[in-house]
Amino acid sequence: MQRIKAYLRAMGAIVWKDLAAELRSRELLTSMLVFALLVILIFNFALELDIKARDSVTAGILWVTFAFAGTLGLNRSMASEKDRGCLDGLLLAPVDRSAIYFGKAIGNLIFMFIVEIIVLPVYSVLYNTNLFQPGLILVILLGSIGYVAVGTLLATMAVQVRTRDIMLPILLFPLAIPVLIAAVKASNGFLQAIPLAEILPWLNLLIVYDIVFIATAFMVFDYVVEE
Amino acid sequence: MAEKPHLLKILDILTLVLMFIATGLVFFYAPVEKIMGLVQKVFYFHVANAWVGMVGFTVAAIVGGIYLWKGEKKWDIAGFAAIEISFVFFLIAIVSGSIWARPAWNTWWTWDPRLTTAAIVELIYAAYLLLRRGVDDPDRRERFSAVYAIFGFISIPLTFVSIRLMRTIHPVVVGGSDAAAQGGFSMIAPMKVTFFFSLFTFSVFFVDLLWHRIRLGVLENKVEELRWSVD
Numbered sequence: 001m002q003r004i005k006a007y008l009r010a011m012g013a014i015v016w017k018d019l020a021a022e023l024r025s026r027e028l029l030t031s032m033l034v035f036a037l038l039v040i041l042i043f044n045f046a047l048e049l050d051i052k053a054r055d056s057v058t059a060g061i062l063w064v065t066f067a068f069a070g071t072l073g074l075n076r077s078m079a080s081e082k083d084r085g086c087l088d089g090l091l092l093a094p095v096d097r098s099a100i101y102f103g104k105a106i107g108n109l110i111f112m113f114i115v116e117i118i119v120l121p122v123y124s125v126l127y128n129t130n131l132f133q134p135g136l137i138l139v140i141l142l143g144s145i146g147y148v149a150v151g152t153l154l155a156t157m158a159v160q161v162r163t164r165d166i167m168l169p170i171l172l173f174p175l176a177i178p179v180l181i182a183a184v185k186a187s188n189g190f191l192q193a194i195p196l197a198e199i200l201p202w203l204n205l206l207i208v209y210d211i212v213f214i215a216t217a218f219m220v221f222d223y224v225v226e227e
Numbered sequence: 228m229a230e231k232p233h234l235l236k237i238l239d240i241l242t243l244v245l246m247f248i249a250t251g252l253v254f255f256y257a258p259v260e261k262i263m264g265l266v267q268k269v270f271y272f273h274v275a276n277a278w279v280g281m282v283g284f285t286v287a288a289i290v291g292g293i294y295l296w297k298g299e300k301k302w303d304i305a306g307f308a309a310i311e312i313s314f315v316f317f318l319i320a321i322v323s324g325s326i327w328a329r330p331a332w333n334t335w336w337t338w339d340p341r342l343t344t345a346a347i348v349e350l351i352y353a354a355y356l357l358l359r360r361g362v363d364d365p366d367r368r369e370r371f372s373a374v375y376a377i378f379g380f381i382s383i384p385l386t387f388v389s390i391r392l393m394r395t396i397h398p399v400v401v402g403g404s405d406a407a408a409q410g411g412f413s414m415i416a417p418m419k420v421t422f423f424f425s426l427f428t429f430s431v432f433f434v435d436l437l438w439h440r441i442r443l444g445v446l447e448n449k450v451e452e453l454r455w456s457v458d
Contacts, residue, residue, distance in 0.1 A: 150378070157371050161361040171358060174351040175378055178385040185392070201392055209385055216381060223295050223370045 010095035014103025018077065019110065028076050032115045036069040040123060054127055059187035062123065062131075063143070063180055066116060067173075070147055073111050075168045077104065078155040091225055101221040105152040112144050135190035135199070142206040143183030146213060150175055153217040156224050182206045235438055242428075242435045249421075249428040257421040269327045271421050275429035276320035277345070282433060283313025284352065288380035291373035303369040304444035305437075306376055307359065312436050314352045316429075321345050340390040347386050351379040365451060 022028055043061045047053060081087040081104075090100050120131045151172050158168040182205040189199035253271045260267035287309040294302035324342070325335045336342065355375050362368035414422060 153374075153378075157358070157374070160367060161358065161371075162363060163357075163361045167358065167361060170354045171375065174347050174354055175382045177347050178382060178389040181386075181389040205385070205389055205392070212381060212385070213378075216378065220295065220374045220377065223374055226370065 007096060007099050010093070010099040011103040011106065014090070014100060015107045015110070018104070018107035021080075022111070028073055029111060029114060031076070032069045032073045032111065033118060035072055036065050036115055036119050037122065039065045039068055040119070040126070044126075049127065054129065055192065056188075058123075058127070058129065058131075059184045059191055062119070062187065063184050065119060066112070066140075066144065067147065067176065067180060069115050069119075070108075070112050070144070070151060071169050071172060073115070074108055074148070074151040074155040074172075075158065075165070077108055077111070078152075078159045079164070082159040087225070088227075091227070097222045097225060098218050100225070101152065101156075101217060104156075105148055105217075108152055109144060109148045112148055116140055116144065129191075131191075133190055136187055139183055139186040139190060139203070139206070142203065142210060143179055143186075146179040146206060146210040147176055149210065149214045149217055150179075153221060153224060156221070179206065179209050182209065231442075235435075235442075238431070238435045238438065242432050245428040245431055249425050252421040252424055257418050258415070260418075263331055266327055266330045269323050271425040272429075273320055273323040273327060274422070275425040276316045276323065278426055279429045279433045280313045280317030280320055280348075282430070283309040283316065283437075284348070284376075284380055284383070286437075287313070287376045291376035294369065294373040295377075300369065300448065301445075303372060304448060305441055307372065308437055308440035308444050310352055310355055310376065312433065312440055314349070314356065316433070317345065317349055317352075321349065340387060343390050344383065344387045348379075348383055351382070355379060365455075 040061065043049065043064075047057060047061075049057070078087075081090070091097070093100075123129075124131045151168075154171045154175070155168055158164050158171060161167045182202045186199050186202035186206065188194075189202065249271075253268050257268065257271065259265060287306045290302050290306040290309065294306060321342075324345075328337070329335050355372065358375055359368055359372055362371055
């Protein structure tokens with residue numbers, strides 16, 4: 001019990017540190033947000049989003065936006081640890097290494113959620129659709145968890161690589177394909193009001209993906225930060 | 228560098244002989260398929276290539292796990308060798324599949340589960356090769372490669388299932404029900420012999436190449452160690 005408490009406290013401290021740093025600099029969230037809005041803007045011109053096309057591609061646009069903005073955030077969040085030697089400091093701390101992973105992952109997840117919470121109403125207003133549906137929120141929750149779970153681990157690797165600015169998307173996107181497909185399909189299902197029985201396989205897939213990759217990342221994180 | 232082992236020399240010759248026989252079987256023994264004609268013959272080597280690709284990726288994931296557990300360099304060399312070879316074989320499988328698909332499906336490419344998964348798998352291992360090139364420190368490179376090989380391998384079934392939930396038109400050769408409608412066919416005895424002989428041949432070919440590549444990897448490692456000792 002004592003150990004679990006200490007573990008949670010270490011995790012919480014890292015999340016708190018990330019949030020406090022972000023509150024002061026605001027560089028991560030602002031850049032993620034501006035980037036997300038730009039992506040939506042570009043899609044508007046690229047796809048000629050008239051009222052007909054909108055219904056079928058909304059889910060896709062949302063997830064491309066989240067994925068791109070998420071990559072930006074993941075990269076920045078790990079790079080700032082690496083640049084200022086914070087990662088070494090964290091590793092010196094007498095806590096389980098996986099607590100560092102979960103702390104960073106939860107921090108990244110919170111940033112991603114904040115961006116999503118702002119993008120949803122903006123998209124709703126710009127394209128006159130209602131995106132605030134409980135089903136869609138659930139999909140966004142599950143999808144973001146899987147994306148960030150893999151992304152945090154790969155970002156930790158990517159920032160230690162010579163070509164680090166370009167490495168994260170190359171490593172992350174092929175592995176994130178299942179989560180993106182399932183999330184797009186499930187989001188689309190909820191937006192088009194398809195019966196729940198047909199959406200369920202996609203939700204199951206998202207849950208399986210989340211569990212499998214959180215478990216794997218938990219097991220291998222030690223090897224990624226070892227010096 | 229140690230002298231080339233006798234067993235490897237024998238394996239080289241065996242691979243060569245098997246390759247000749249397999250090619251002969253494909254061209255002269257296996258009958259021409261009734262509907263698709265000659266182009267169906269690409270199938271024997273196509274499946275064998277894809278098979279070798281998947282075997283190599285599986286080997287790399289297992290070996291990656293062993294590397295993380297034991298931390299010995301030889302496992303990293305073996306894993307890298309397996310992925311490099313399989314990357315090429317898998318590419319050949321994709322291209323030969325395209326050659327078959329053009330007359331059979333009337334298109335070079337279609338977004339069917341197996342084709343899409345194959346393309347994504349190829350990209351995963353392209354990322355693996357890029358990752359390796361991006362890390363200078365050997366110890367770190369080995370750990371990262373092992374982790375990525377495991378991650379990539381785990382994601383393959385998930386990718387396949389996620390795309391499979393949409394429809395497929397790829398023929399299911401073993402155990403398919405309405406295969407003929409998708410350009411599939413049922414194999415008669417000489418076809419089966421050729422098919423399984425090709426699989427066997429390519430498996431031997433893979434082992435032979437893997438052995439050579441591991442020996443090359445050991446050499447590379449020596450060169451790198453020398454370079455570090457000079458710096």
